Amino acid sequence: MEALWLWIGFVGMLLGTLYFAFLLTNAPEGTRYFFVITATITGIAAIAYLVMATGSGSTVLPDGREFYWARYIDWVITTPLLLLDLCLLALADPRRNVTFIASLIALDVVMILTGLWAGATVNVAGRAILFIISTAAFIGVLYLLVSRLFAEASRRTPAVAQIFRTLAVLTIVLWICYPIVWLIGTEGFGAVSLSVEVFLFMVLDLLAKVGFGLLLLSSRQALSDIGSGAVAGTARRVA
Ligand code: RET
Secondary structure (H helix, E strand, O other), X not given: OHHHHHXXXXXXXXXXXXXXXXXXOOOOOOOHHHHHHHHHHHHHXXXXXXXXXXXXXXXXXXOOOEEEOHHHHHHHHHHHHHHHHHHHHHOOOHHHHHHHHHHHHHHHHHHHXXXXXXXXXXXXXXXXXXXXXXXXXXXXXXXXXXXXHXXXXXXXXXXXXXXXXXXXXXXXXXHHHHHHHHHHOOOOOOOOOHHHHHHHHHHHHHHHHHHHHHHHHOOHHHHHHHHOOOOOHHHOOOO
């Protein structure tokens, strides 16, 4: 059953990538980078799903678990790109916020790498410790998102502020589901089978990447506000 879910993941990511690349041809002036970043996210995931569906993205560990490591290679590249999309939406001048963006992405990479090492560890105590470190980094990511980006986004035009709020809430809710699936799946307590776990990650991945991209790239008003450098009249900050 796992192969079927992985093939569905591959096709969904591929269709998303093709659609986003098609939208790029008609992107509002000055916003092409959103289309490139978002198509790259689904494109990388499509390759990871292809690798997993054809049987080369997983390893059977000494404790008998089949561990899909290829998804972490996908996540370590694509989750920073998703966060970058959110930063570029929320921040009026991303170049003046490089330290903030770098900190957010660094925490995210620590989260995914320690998650990878947790999953690959057969020692139960080691796995628990790495899971806790990964979760701590995740809380850091959520904290930076909530404490900083929401406030920044509210100073942008109403269309930008609105799509940022929608995407940020979608991101927070979906991303919280990942450690839960990990915990109930074969890396954690094994409450659900491997094929259920693969199915759940596939649904989450499609929503967090293709769903996210569809919402972002179809927000024509918000994108053209960004492309034209529009700012919310009364709320412009003088730095
Ligand atoms: C792991 C396990 C260890 C603890 C935590 C995790 C969080 C993973 C997240 C992944 C997000 C992935 C996305 C992928 C593609 O769209 C590594 C599962 C906290 C948040 C959004």
